[in-house]
Amino acid sequence: MHSLRFRFLLSIVLVACLALLALWGIAHFLVYPKLLARENDYVALEMGRVESALKDDLDNLGGDTRDWASWDDAYDFMQGKAPDFAESNFSQEMFEDMDHLMMVFMRMDGTPVWMAGYNPDTDTYSTCTSATNECRWMSPFFNVIQAHVHQQAPELDKWLLSVPTPAMIATSPIVPTERGSEPPLGWLAIVRSMDRPWFESVRHQTGVNVSIEPILHPDLIVKPPPIIRISDDQLLATRWLNAEPNDDILSLQATLARRDFMANTASFNFAMLWTIGVLFTVVMVILGLLEFIILAPTRRLARFTREQRQEDHFSETLPVNLIARRDELGSLAREFQHLLMHQKQRTDTLEHLSQRDHLTGLLNRRYLDEYLVQALTQAHQARHSVGLIIIDIDYFKAYNDHYGHPEGDHCLTRVARTMDRVVDDQGIVARAGGEEFVVVLPETNRKRTWRLAEQLRLAVAAMSLPHEHSRVAPHVTISVGMAISLPEAPCQPAELMRLADESLYRAKKAGRNRIDAHHREPHHQIDTL
Numbered sequence: 001m002h003s004l005r006f007r008f009l010l011s012i013v014l015v016a017c018l019a020l021l022a023l024w025g026i027a028h029f030l031v032y033p034k035l036l037a038r039e040n041d042y043v044a045l046e047m048g049r050v051e052s053a054l055k056d057d058l059d060n061l062g063g064d065t066r067d068w069a070s071w072d073d074a075y076d077f078m079q080g081k082a083p084d085f086a087e088s089n090f091s092q093e094m095f096e097d098m099d100h101l102m103m104v105f106m107r108m109d110g111t112p113v114w115m116a117g118y119n120p121d122t123d124t125y126s127t128c129t130s131a132t133n134e135c136r137w138m139s140p141f142f143n144v145i146q147a148h149v150h151q152q153a154p155e156l157d158k159w160l161l162s163v164p165t166p167a168m169i170a171t172s173p174i175v176p177t178e179r180g181s182e183p184p185l186g187w188l189a190i191v192r193s194m195d196r197p198w199f200e201s202v203r204h205q206t207g208v209n210v211s212i213e214p215i216l217h218p219d220l221i222v223k224p225p226p227i228i229r230i231s232d233d234q235l236l237a238t239r240w241l242n243a244e245p246n247d248d249i250l251s252l253q254a255t256l257a258r259r260d261f262m263a264n265t266a267s268f269n270f271a272m273l274w275t276i277g278v279l280f281t282v283v284m285v286i287l288g289l290l291e292f293i294i295l296a297p298t299r300r301l302a303r304f305t306r307e308q309r310q311e312d313h314f315s316e317t318l319p320v321n322l323i324a325r326r327d328e329l330g331s332l333a334r335e336f337q338h339l340l341m342h343q344k345q346r347t348d349t350l351e352h353l354s355q356r357d358h359l360t361g362l363l364n365r366r367y368l369d370e371y372l373v374q375a376l377t378q379a380h381q382a383r384h385s386v387g388l389i390i391i392d393i394d395y396f397k398a399y400n401d402h403y404g405h406p407e408g409d410h411c412l413t414r415v416a417r418t419m420d421r422v423v424d425d426q427g428i429v430a431r432a433g434g435e436e437f438v439v440v441l442p443e444t445n446r447k448r449t450w451r452l453a454e455q456l457r458l459a460v461a462a463m464s465l466p467h468e469h470s471r472v473a474p475h476v477t478i479s480v481g482m483a484i485s486l487p488e489a490p491c492q493p494a495e496l497m498r499l500a501d502e503s504l505y506r507a508k509k510a511g512r513n514r515i516d517a518h519h520r521e522p523h524h525q526i527d528t529l
């Protein structure tokens with residue numbers, strides 16, 4: 001059997017577990033996805049800024065290239081009219097300031113006219129008419145540019161390059177500014193390396209740390225996801241930029257701090273912890289209230305009920321604090337108390353009925369037998385004498401026959417009442433059966449027993465109940481036999497009854513309306529009224 005406390009505890013723990021599960025579900029399925037979606041938006045915004053910085057840079061490069069390519073001096077230079085144009089306008093300082101890696105003037109068919117480059121690795125600036133000797137390092141760029149312009153319409157173009165190093169390139173046809181529709185004489189291409197200084201400038205503009213990696217033959221590799229959450233406080237965002245040659249890809253990567261996500265997560269965890277703490281406190285308070293309001297009183301009621309089964313603990317009054325309650329438990333306790341009292345009354349009535357003779361109201365034979373056993377046992381221990389008197393109405397059959405049975409009953413009742421009054425608290429009077437009565441005196445002696453027997457006989461005679469057919473007197477008389485259990489010669493109940501019965505028999509035989517005692521008693525003469 002599980003106690004109420006256990007059941008309540010189990011239920012509340014189950015409810016608490018469900019609540020925790022619900023919190024976990026809310027966190028896992030609602031809050032964290034929402035936070036991650038917000039973080040994705042944040043990443044898109046940041047990467048958008050980086051891409052737009054890159055685009056602006058590319059646009060600037062394109063603008064510079066177009067400006068140089070549409071300058072009349074450049075057009076003249078391509079015509080051979082201004083041979084010093086390039087050498088005098090371009091220098092290492094300018095390349096460093098403009099962050100240019102190289103530039104090349106070429107004819108429409110891609111033949112180089114003049115090229116210059118600043119190699120940051122060797123910190124050298126060189127100019128050449130072809131990608132040879134000190135300008136050899138420019139040849140990979142030049143070759144791609146050459147291939148590109150072969151397929152390009154004569155207008156400004158800006159694009160990204162993957163190898164030999166990530167770079168942005170602008171190519172523009174060389175045309176005169178104000179000479180109407182004269183054909184372009186060649187191409188100007190300017191290359192800007194996307195290396196560490198470029199990363200620094202992007203970081204300066206956007207506040208984001210970026211890097212660029214070329215991915216050659218992108219069809220052959222598995223692209224990593226656009227967002228990789230490296231740790232709790234950092235993520236790696238990737239954007240794919242188309243580049244030449246061979247449809248390569250530049251992987252633009254940025255390491256972003258997960259500040260918002262961390263802050264939101266910390267706030268949510270803080271709220272969760274408080275929620276769990278409040279939940280736990282509520283559970284404990286509910287348990288305490290349950291214990292105080294229901295469980296403890298219920299246990300008191302159960303304990304009280306249990307005690308009632310043990311006779312020596314019987315009590316009709318429940319604990320006051322239970323009875324005084326103004327709730328369901330209080331009314332249950334009060335109802336229970338009424339039930340107990342009612343039960344007690346019925347038990348008392350039944351006990352009374354089981355001990356009494358229904359006609360005379362005297363104690364019955366069953367009670368007499370039990371009482372006699374008890375009285376003799378106690379007298380034996382306390383070394384007392386027990387007196388037993390048997391009374392029988394004389395010629396009662398004749399009485400019945402003459403006056404009728406109901407009148408006989410009436411006579412029995414009146415005789416019984418008289419004897420009960422005479423004995424009073426000296427002992428008990430029982431109806432042993434028919435017209436025979438027994439008196440037991442638990443603490444007595446021979447003399448007192450004899451005297452009471454005589455008082456009984458005289459009292460019945462004094463009632464003067466007419467008895468026309470009695471042969472000893474004109475009224476109802478009794479014969480009495482008595483016996484005593486002495487401490488020095490104790491008797492068993494049956495023996496004492498037998499001795500008293502024998503005395504009665506002798507009294508009857510001797511003429512009735514008299515007393516006879518057990519033979520050890522002094523002999524007494526017949527007393528006749």
Ligand SMILES: Nc1nc2c(ncn2[C@@H]2O[C@H](COP(=O)(O)OP(=O)(O)OP(=O)(O)O)[C@@H](O)[C@H]2O)c(=O)[nH]1
Nearest residue numbers: 392393394395396397398400405406408409434435
């Ligand atoms: N009215 C009435 N009569 C009863 C009751 N119980 C027993 N009796 C009668 O009591 C009578 C007892 O008669 P007996 O035992 O023959 O003795 P007796 O006539 O009294 O004569 P002795 O005892 O020898 O003097 C019987 O007639 C029973 O019917 C009772 O409850 N009511």
